[in-house]
Amino acid sequence: MRADAAALSPEGLITIGDAELHYRWIGPGPEDAPTIVLLHEGLGAVTTWRDFPDRLAEATGHGVFVYSRQGYGKSSPCALPRPLDYMTREAVEVVPPLLDAIGFRRGVLLGHSDGGSIASVYCGRFDDTRVEKLILLAPHFFNEDCCVTSIAEINRIYGDGLREKLKRHHGDNVDCAFRGWADSWLHPDFLNWNIEADLAGVSVPTLVVQGKDDEYGTLAQIEAVRRHVSAPVTVAHLDDCGHSPFRDRSNATLDAIFSFLQS
Template sequence: METNELYITIPDGKIYVKKWTPATVTEETPIILLHDSLGSVDLWRNFPKELSENLSQPVIAYDRLGFGKSDSREKLPSIEFIHEEASKYFPIIKEKLNIQEYILFGHSVGGAMSICIAALDRYCKGVITVAAQAFVEDKTIDGIKKAKEFFESSGQLQKLEKWHGEKALWVLRAWTDIWLSSEFSSWSLQNCIQHVKCPVLAIHGEDDEYGSIAFPEFIAKNTGGVGQLSIIKNCKHMPHKEQSEKVINLTKHFIQKHILSSK
């Protein structure tokens, strides 16, 4: 396994990128990981390496601007931040990395971003969403409120500082302030998902504390191409960590059946 780390410069700052390349590559199309609201490249932990080894494909992950090892942002994102990642930031990152065709693997809000990217780019050959939101539920709001209270209690912000350094409070507010705002309450994937033509696999934990199975059902049902649903029992919001082997196997089978078979 070969790993490479680099920074790429975009108009608003520098983006940290890491790539995993297995010893034997049987498929050159990279799988690009998009992290969750509190996530980073390092918080994927060993999953990218395991995914790359099992699928014999390169895997790429990057820290969005304001997260992890990427440059900080002064202002909080707008309520259009999901679409902005798809339309403004991702295309530049893709171009800087000299990527044409690719597969997206997005966790939580990274899954929602993956759907929006696929709706805009015909070179996206497939999407795997994991615990992705499709709209805003009461369960989503309740879960975020509990998380906000947890991190605002004494000493808990240090858990985020380990991964985001001095950007930790910004990362927390970029999640909680936006999602709990009244302006964001009407957000959904409705406008973009119908434009997705590539195959989509929606994976969701049955006990996800931030959203019901209505999310993956919506994604699988409303995509403009092949839509597949997989609900994992005894699993919460982190399927790729809680049941990584199952998630990797689901991903591998889906890619082989619906993406590589059509090449």
């Protein structure tokens, strides 16, 4: 683990525990500006964010750190099956040493889908005064029938061309990434998965961005944030937008984030 953020190049591998995690750093370092740490979705990686990290850094003036979790992208592979509490484990076991290793001083956690769940657990369990705000894009706090249905459909077509598309982002990790995600969410015991107790510990201003056409979650996820988070909650509920606001409505998502950070 590297404790000196100045030693980090704009792109590379950082060792956390027994894994090497692929990352990119865009914009100023933590000594010069706040840092936005991006946590990706269940099938995400550094590259699935496309140009969003670069646009985010340009729009806000913040540094942006984005990484691939173990088993994704160019990071180290992981063992399968994943434990059903893999998001909580990421929040408790990986995020704390990662923030220390990159020299995180102050800023924001921004999580998409599974990444939003991980960011929420971290903020709910750790009184980390360095984290000033929380941004959640299409997050999950409990399982829903629509989510199971959508993942079951993706699971059905995985071998029908989807695997090759995902391989562009995950390389040799493609089966690890997909099976670790899909098999967890489709496991019968995962129907009872719920992290609302952790959400109740979140005490920083929170922005939730969700598409009105999100095929993986309903308004119940937003209502959970409003119900449990003790700090002010801002919601951007976007038209013509599915589960990936930063792709489907990138300008509207950036506008919502910029306004939230300026408030």
